[in-house]
Amino acid sequence: MSEQQAFLEAAQSSLGARGLTQDLDLIEPWLTDWRGRFQGKALAMASPATTRELADLVRLCAQHRVPIVPQGGNSGMAGGATPDESGQAVLLSLRRMNTIGAIDVNGRKVTCGAGVILQTLHEAAEAEGLRFPLTLGGKGSATVGGLISTNAGGTQVLRHGSMRALVMGLEAVLADGQVFSMLTPLKKDNRGFDLKQLLIGSEGTLGIVTAATLKLVAAVAERVVIWAGVSSVQAARTLLLHCEDAAGDALEGFEILPQASLEAVIDHMPSVRPPLAGAHPWHVLIEVVADRSGAERLRDLCENMLEQAFERDLLDDAVIAANESQAEAFWLIRDSIAPAERARGPAVQHDISVPVDKMPDFIDAAVPHLEAQWPGTEAIAFGHLGDGNVHFHVIAPQGSDGATWQQGDGKAISRQVYDLVGEWGGSISAEHGIGQLKRDDLARLGDPVALDMMRRVKQALDPLGILNPGKLL
Amino acid sequence: MSEQQAFLEAAQSSLGARGLTQDLDLIEPWLTDWRGRFQGKALAMASPATTRELADLVRLCAQHRVPIVPQGGNSGMAGGATPDESGQAVLLSLRRMNTIGAIDVNGRKVTCGAGVILQTLHEAAEAEGLRFPLTLGGKGSATVGGLISTNAGGTQVLRHGSMRALVMGLEAVLADGQVFSMLTPLKKDNRGFDLKQLLIGSEGTLGIVTAATLKLVAAVAERVVIWAGVSSVQAARTLLLHCEDAAGDALEGFEILPQASLEAVIDHMPSVRPPLAGAHPWHVLIEVVADRSGAERLRDLCENMLEQAFERDLLDDAVIAANESQAEAFWLIRDSIAPAERARGPAVQHDISVPVDKMPDFIDAAVPHLEAQWPGTEAIAFGHLGDGNVHFHVIAPQGSDGATWQQGDGKAISRQVYDLVGEWGGSISAEHGIGQLKRDDLARLGDPVALDMMRRVKQALDPLGILNPGKLL
Numbered sequence: 020m021s022e023q024q025a026f027l028e029a030a031q032s033s034l035g036a037r038g039l040t041q042d043l044d045l046i047e048p049w050l051t052d053w054r055g056r057f058q059g060k061a062l063a064m065a066s067p068a069t070t071r072e073l074a075d076l077v078r079l080c081a082q083h084r085v086p087i088v089p090q091g092g093n094s095g096m097a098g099g100a101t102p103d104e105s106g107q108a109v110l111l112s113l114r115r116m117n118t119i120g121a122i123d124v125n126g127r128k129v130t131c132g133a134g135v136i137l138q139t140l141h142e143a144a145e146a147e148g149l150r151f152p153l154t155l156g157g158k159g160s161a162t163v164g165g166l167i168s169t170n171a172g173g174t175q176v177l178r179h180g181s182m183r184a185l186v187m188g189l190e191a192v193l194a195d196g197q198v199f200s201m202l203t204p205l206k207k208d209n210r211g212f213d214l215k216q217l218l219i220g221s222e223g224t225l226g227i228v229t230a231a232t233l234k235l236v237a238a239v240a241e242r243v244v245i246w247a248g249v250s251s252v253q254a255a256r257t258l259l260l261h262c263e264d265a266a267g268d269a270l271e272g273f274e275i276l277p278q279a280s281l282e283a284v285i286d287h288m289p290s291v292r293p294p295l296a297g298a299h300p301w302h303v304l305i306e307v308v309a310d311r312s313g314a315e316r317l318r319d320l321c322e323n324m325l326e327q328a329f330e331r332d333l334l335d336d337a338v339i340a341a342n343e344s345q346a347e348a349f350w351l352i353r354d355s356i357a358p359a360e361r362a363r364g365p366a367v368q369h370d371i372s373v374p375v376d377k378m379p380d381f382i383d384a385a386v387p388h389l390e391a392q393w394p395g396t397e398a399i400a401f402g403h404l405g406d407g408n409v410h411f412h413v414i415a416p417q418g419s420d421g422a423t424w425q426q427g428d429g430k431a432i433s434r435q436v437y438d439l440v441g442e443w444g445g446s447i448s449a450e451h452g453i454g455q456l457k458r459d460d461l462a463r464l465g466d467p468v469a470l471d472m473m474r475r476v477k478q479a480l481d482p483l484g485i486l487n488p489g490k491l492l
Numbered sequence: 493m494s495e496q497q498a499f500l501e502a503a504q505s506s507l508g509a510r511g512l513t514q515d516l517d518l519i520e521p522w523l524t525d526w527r528g529r530f531q532g533k534a535l536a537m538a539s540p541a542t543t544r545e546l547a548d549l550v551r552l553c554a555q556h557r558v559p560i561v562p563q564g565g566n567s568g569m570a571g572g573a574t575p576d577e578s579g580q581a582v583l584l585s586l587r588r589m590n591t592i593g594a595i596d597v598n599g600r601k602v603t604c605g606a607g608v609i610l611q612t613l614h615e616a617a618e619a620e621g622l623r624f625p626l627t628l629g630g631k632g633s634a635t636v637g638g639l640i641s642t643n644a645g646g647t648q649v650l651r652h653g654s655m656r657a658l659v660m661g662l663e664a665v666l667a668d669g670q671v672f673s674m675l676t677p678l679k680k681d682n683r684g685f686d687l688k689q690l691l692i693g694s695e696g697t698l699g700i701v702t703a704a705t706l707k708l709v710a711a712v713a714e715r716v717v718i719w720a721g722v723s724s725v726q727a728a729r730t731l732l733l734h735c736e737d738a739a740g741d742a743l744e745g746f747e748i749l750p751q752a753s754l755e756a757v758i759d760h761m762p763s764v765r766p767p768l769a770g771a772h773p774w775h776v777l778i779e780v781v782a783d784r785s786g787a788e789r790l791r792d793l794c795e796n797m798l799e800q801a802f803e804r805d806l807l808d809d810a811v812i813a814a815n816e817s818q819a820e821a822f823w824l825i826r827d828s829i830a831p832a833e834r835a836r837g838p839a840v841q842h843d844i845s846v847p848v849d850k851m852p853d854f855i856d857a858a859v860p861h862l863e864a865q866w867p868g869t870e871a872i873a874f875g876h877l878g879d880g881n882v883h884f885h886v887i888a889p890q891g892s893d894g895a896t897w898q899q900g901d902g903k904a905i906s907r908q909v910y911d912l913v914g915e916w917g918g919s920i921s922a923e924h925g926i927g928q929l930k931r932d933d934l935a936r937l938g939d940p941v942a943l944d945m946m947r948r949v950k951q952a953l954d955p956l957g958i959l960n961p962g963k964l965l
Contacts, residue, residue: 125733126849170682181680197941203917207654207845207881209643209693209925210934211964212946216689220682237737260598264710267786268741313740372680376599408680444676452682461683468670472953473685479952480945491684 023107026083027063030109033075037115039065049093049110050101053160057098057455060106061088068115070190070198070229077227077485078196080109086488087111089223091165092136094157096370097454099169099222099490108488113164116229122147127235128187130202133164133228140233149235152179156354164228170220172450174353177405178271179236181450182219188232189215194225194481204232217476222452223487225480237310242271243321244306244346247328247337248299252379252404255303258333259405262305265324269313272306273405280356280401287359294349295336303334303404304353356401357410365421366414367429369436373445375407381443382409389413389435393428408449411436437464453491461491496580499556500536503582506548510588512538522566522583523574526633530571530928533579534561541588543663543671543702550700550958551669553582559961560584562696564638565609567630569843570927572642572695572963581961586637589702595620601660603675603705606637613706622708625652629827637701643693645923647826650878651744652709654923655692661705662688667698667954677705690949695925696960698953710783715744716794717779717819720801720810721772725852725877728776731806732878735778738797742786745779746878753829753874760832767822768809776807776877777826829874830883838894839887840902842909846918848880854916855882862886862908866901881922884909910937926964934964 020028031039040046046064051057062085067073080087086108090100102108117134124147131140137151137158144151155161155173165171167189172181179185187204201215218226249255255275262270278298285291295302307324309317321339328334340346360366373381386398395416400409413432415424437447441464453461462470470492477484477492493501503512513519519537524530535558540546553560559581563573575581590607597620604613610624610631617624628634628646638644640662645654652658660677674688691699722728728748735743751771758764768775780797782790794812801807813819833839846854859871868889873882886905888897910920914937926934935943943965950957950965 123849126847172680172682176680183686193941193945197944199941199945200939201942203847205845205917205919205922206848206879207645207649207876207922208919209645209921209923210919210938211926211942212694212698212949213656213686213689213692214942214945216686217949219686221685225685264784267783310740311737372678374599374676375679376596403680406679444678446678446681446683448682449678449680450682453684465683466673468666468672469674469684469687471670472666472672472687475952476685476690476949479948 022083023062023085026079026085029079030063030065030076033079034065034067034072038067038072039063046110049090049112052098052101053094057101059102059104061102061108061110062106064110064112066112066115070192073227073229074192074196074198077192077194080485081195081483084483084485085109086485087227088487089113089164089168089227091133091162092157092160094160095165095169095454096451097448097456099452099454099487100165101455103489111227113162113229119143122149122235124149128204128232129235130188130230130232131163132230133162135163137161137163137166144235145238148238150238151233152236153182153185163231163233167219167228167231168221168223169452172406172408174272174274174403176403177273178268183216185234186215186219186231187234189218189228190230191218191226191228194483194486199226202230202232220452222454222491224477224491225486227486239308240311240314241317242306242308242346243317244304244340244349245321245325245337246294246349247303247305247334248295248297249301249303249334250299252301252382254333255301255404256376256379258303258328261328261331261333262324265327266307266320269307269309269317269320271308272304274304274353274402275404276302276353276356276401277399278302279397280360280399281352283359283363284352284355287362288355291352291355294338297336299335304349360399360412360414364415364417365419365424365429366412367425367433369411369433370408370449370451371411371436371440371445371447372406372408372449373440373443375405377443378404378407378409381445385411385436385439388439389432392435393432396432406449455490458491495556496535496558499552499558502552503536503538503549506552507538507540507545511540511545512536519583522563522585525571525574526567530574532575532577534575534581534583535579537583537585539585539588543665546665546700546702547669547671550665550667553958554668554956557956557958558582559958560700561960562586562637562641562700564606564635565630565633567633568638568642568927569924570921570929572925572927572960573638574928576962584700586635586702592616595622595708597622600708601677601705602708603661603703604636605703606635606701608636610634610636610639617708618711621711623711624706625709626655626658636704636706640692640701640704641694641696642925645879645881647745647747647876649876650746651741656689658707659688659692659704660707662691662701663703664691664699664701667956667959672699675703675705693925695927695964697950697964698959700959712781713784713787714790715779715781715819716790717777717813717822718794718798718810719767719822720776720778720807721768721770722774722776722807723772725774725855727806728774728877729849729852731776731801734801734804734806735797738800739780739793742780742782742790742793744781745777747777747826747875748877749775749826749829749874750872751775752870753833753872754825756832756836757825757828760835761828764825764828767811767825770809772808777822833872833885833887837888838892838897838902839885840898840906842884842906843922843924844884844909844913844918844920845879845881845922846913846916848878850916851877851880851882858884858909858912861912862905865908866905869905879922928963931962931964
């Protein structure tokens with residue numbers, strides 16, 4: 020009996036029919052990432068129902084040297100949850116581990132399984148008058164485990180931080196099948212290394228997240244959504260500083276987009292109406308929120324904030340959404356930039372960050388630089404100015420063949436973008452992670468000392484290399 | 493020539509006379525921790541002036557297998573900066589690396605060397621209208637490097653977090669002399685493992701912190717300090733939830749102490765007047781602050797908050813400090829508990845945490861339990877209720893001989909306290925770290941899986957074991 024066969028028989032008897040399948044019809048949909056950029060094969064798909072079952076499976080994998088590729092909602096952006104083409108790995112679905120514990124209203128926290136879908140978590144928190152503040156486009160499929168493994172971001176990071184800041188307690192299965200069990204949240208704990216943060220964002224290469232205790236915040240009692248037109252990214256940044264001063268912790272979102280992105284959205288969705296009458300080089304979407312205790316004075320605060328901004332000449336035009344449906348219409352524009360850009364033709368996309376205060380200069384330098392070097396391309400930066408993180412897309416010249424362009428000029432452009440980011444002291448992955456998409460770029464551009472530390476830690480915690488091999492490092 | 497002699501000659505020629513000394517008069521004051529509980533010997537004291545000098549020194553240490561004990565202000569609480577008695581180690585002072593960079597007022601950050609003293613940092617930030625929010629008793633000697641290495645806490649953690657939350661960028665020298673260089677702060681960066689957080693709180697066992705970029709916050713424009721009397725810790729916790737709802741992010745401090753601690757302070761410092769007329773089982777010190785934008789309505793907010801608390805029967809009595817000098821007098825009581833307790837006689841002290849919502853039940857259970865088991869002792873819990881972290885002191889029976897009691901009953905009591913903390917899912921070190929003081933307790937009570945992970949990471953990053961040996965693990 021081959022090693023693989025021995026493993027499969029042992030795993031089958033441990034997990035049962037629901038917990039392990041080799042049926043390609045069942046496995047196939049999970050072997051390609053949602054954007055269709057990566058495709059792999061798998062020996063089998065395991066779907067354990069409990070941490071104990073998963074720990075047993077990992078022990079079997081270690082014993083038989085079978086690699087494991089953990090997967091949540093398969094909505095990652097970097098191919099981190101797609102197995103390679105060897106067909107040697109077990110694809111591990113965490114989706115059955117989807118229990119949500121009782122919401123602790125006083126303690127503002129909840130413990131849930133890795134397979135809980137973000138939107139389900141949102142709804143559970145809302146039902147108790149609370150809120151889980153992290154949100155992103157893939158919320159209908161992204162799972163808690165995947166969000167933790169990739170330290171996901173989104174549009175509310177400005178105030179609430181990325182996933183890293185919202186995990187109070189963590190449980191994970193390690194490479195030898197031991198269970199790291201720190202679900203009980205302690206606000207202060209100085210018993211040595213921060214292993215919880217080491218596991219968060221490690222993309223399943225150091226351990227497999229099975230459950231977490233997550234922080235909840237007060238529900239939004241009122242929100243004010245503002246659309247402003249400004250003359251430059253630098254003006255947007257000055258406006259951001261003004262809003263931070265005026266609104267403090269109530270400032271929850273601050274997103275920028277160029278006029279071209281607004282026009283792309285309007286072309287793509289003709290029902291969308293531009294929020295402001297005229298054209299502006301840059302647009303800013305601002306969200307200010309209040310929980311119950313501050314709701315009554317929120318609108319006044321925002322009106323004063325804008326009035327002062329006009330007086331100080333920080334913006335050219337602005338409008339406050341008159342009601343919740345207009346507020347949603349403003350956000351729809353922001354959320355439609357990526358699909359609208361995609362509809363325009365082939366492009367290469369980059370999720371990058373530089374120091375927050377350097378982002379205006381970076382955009383002003385990088386956009387013309389790239390457009391000059393590759394004539395006919397259009398470079399577009401939009402997104403989370405307050406986090407120093409934009410999505411930097413470069414669109415192919417009109418009439419380019421998608422696949423050919425992406426493999427040729429597209430690759431060269433990405434390389435150039437990442438080189439520029441490195442020169443500016445930035446990161447080639449602000450919120451999407453490394454996965455297999457950026458692994459070679461990280462090896463090329465990452466700090467050699469940091470890479471060496473990471474490889475040592477990986478070797479120490481997964482000496483057999485069975486946890487998500489080929490990803491990140 | 494012995495290995496030690498060869499090392500000393502090479503180090504002397506690399507560091508010069510100011511950078512390396514064997515003069516016992518100069519070294520001696522740093523060989524004992526400030527509380528006089530640990531004493532050691534050193535081969536020499538090194539005081540490099542730059543990261544480069546330190547990196548060269550560490551390479552020499554690795555080459556000659558000379559252990560290194562890093563030290564900042566020598567104000568740690570767990571003996572983490574005191575060498576052992578073998579005299580084999582170099583005592584490494586970071587105190588010459590005390591440069592403070594220009595304050596970035598817009599970006600609210602500053603880069604400074606590991607040797608910068610906390611109070612100096614406070615003053616530098618204040619001079620620019622900003623604030624570094626972490627503060628603690630030892631601020632006149634504690635250094636940035638030591639605060640980072642121990643992930644220090646203090647009284648403002650409730651709002652601003654411990655040191656971990658305030659480090660935006662970090663530089664450290666690793667065990668092989670390589671320099672980990674991540675001083676440029678990126679708000680979002682998902683390029684693999686969070687090495688920065690791994691180094692923070694590792695007590696110099698994984699790397700030596702040489703510099704950091706630290707977060708600054710708006711200066712306090714106004715503060716309101718409240719003293720309240722409540723009937724129980726549970727009542728204090730309910731009051732805390734009320735204040736969190738009412739004041740939101742403006743709530744900066746929430747400290748508790750029992751009537752006995754107040755009386756001990758008054759005995760110790762007869763000039764202190766009790767803030768409230770009568771006695772109360774428990775007292776609460778509340779601080780609410782506002783920066784410029786919220787200053788005008790802060791007092792109203794606090795008065796409303798207290799009024800509602802009275803209506804809801806959440807407290808028995810309360811007073812708002814009439815002016816800044818009364819506010820300082822309230823805080824002086826809080827800050828004098830530890831010295832007042834010490835003046836009463838021998839005691840054993842424990843810096844512990846349990847889940848925030850469990851702290852009232854823990855105190856109500858642990859205090860009578862310990863006092864019953866060791867008749868004549870008095871157990872006192874005071875401190876950071878909002879963080880689930882109290883200082884739990886057990887005072888010896890009247891007339892006990894200090895040293896004898898501490899070595900006998902004192903040790904047994906500490907063991908019992910830590911066992912109880914473990915049963916409640918808590919931590920035997922909330923904010924002081926492990927050092928040598930609690931190393932054996934951690935080995936005994938720590939989660940075996942977490943300890944195993946820590947040992948693997950330590951072995952991977954410091955295979956020769958030269959970084960602060962005998963501490964933490």
